[in-house]
Amino acid sequence: MSANDNHTGHDDHTPDTTGTTSADEYAPEHTPRLAWAQHAPEVYKAMVRLDGAARTGLDPRLAELVKIRASQLNHCAFCLDMHTKDALAAGESVERIIQVAAWEESRHFYTRKELAALELTEAVTVLTDGFVPDEVYERAAEQFDEAELAQLIAAITVINAWNRFAVSTRMVPGHYTPARHA
Numbered sequence: 001m002s003a004n005d006n007h008t009g010h011d012d013h014t015p016d017t018t019g020t021t022s023a024d025e026y027a028p029e030h031t032p033r034l035a036w037a038q039h040a041p042e043v044y045k046a047m048v049r050l051d052g053a054a055r056t057g058l059d060p061r062l063a064e065l066v067k068i069r070a071s072q073l074n075h076c077a078f079c080l081d082m083h084t085k086d087a088l089a090a091g092e093s094v095e096r097i098i099q100v101a102a103w104e105e106s107r108h109f110y111t112r113k114e115l116a117a118l119e120l121t122e123a124v125t126v127l128t129d130g131f132v133p134d135e136v137y138e139r140a141a142e143q144f145d146e147a148e149l150a151q152l153i154a155a156i157t158v159i160n161a162w163n164r165f166a167v168s169t170r171m172v173p174g175h176y177t178p179a180r181h182a
Contacts, residue, residue, distance in 0.1 A: 078176075080173065
């Protein structure tokens with residue numbers, strides 16, 4: 001691909017309307033299974049309130065890194081779209097957003113506090129052993145005071161719930177526009 005090639009010349013979500021087909025044409029966008037927020041509006045409103053409460057006191061960039069990592073682990077394309085855009089809007093660098101998928105091999109991109117948060121995010125999200133290992137929790141507890149740690153655990157839990165709503169209902173990524181960050 002040359003430096004002048006930029007996909008099809010269309011933005012990533014605009015179908016080719018020239019009537020031609022090519023091997024470079026984007027796959028069609030899937031349709032959602034269910035507009036769950038419309039059918040369960042009180043649950044959606046409660047989730048929005050819970051999300052706001054869980055973020056209280058957390059650095060916005062740290063919170064977005066946690067949301068991105070959990071969403072990667074849960075294969076939630078909708079939340080990845082949203083939280084990468086929100087992270088950029090909050091001033092996060094593209095480089096750190098890209099590297100969070102391989103944070104263990106890219107530790108030098110993150111602070112000790114961020115590393116502890118990412119490790120805890122993985123432990124809470126995956127739960128392959130059925131529990132969060134003591135050493136993971138202890139590393140997080142060394143970096144966060146108890147109030148911050150409680151908020152972090154809440155934020156991790158809430159993004160996992162959002163991921164499950166989005167993945168199970170096949171919410172469509174690519175249309176989210178972030179709010180402005182101060």
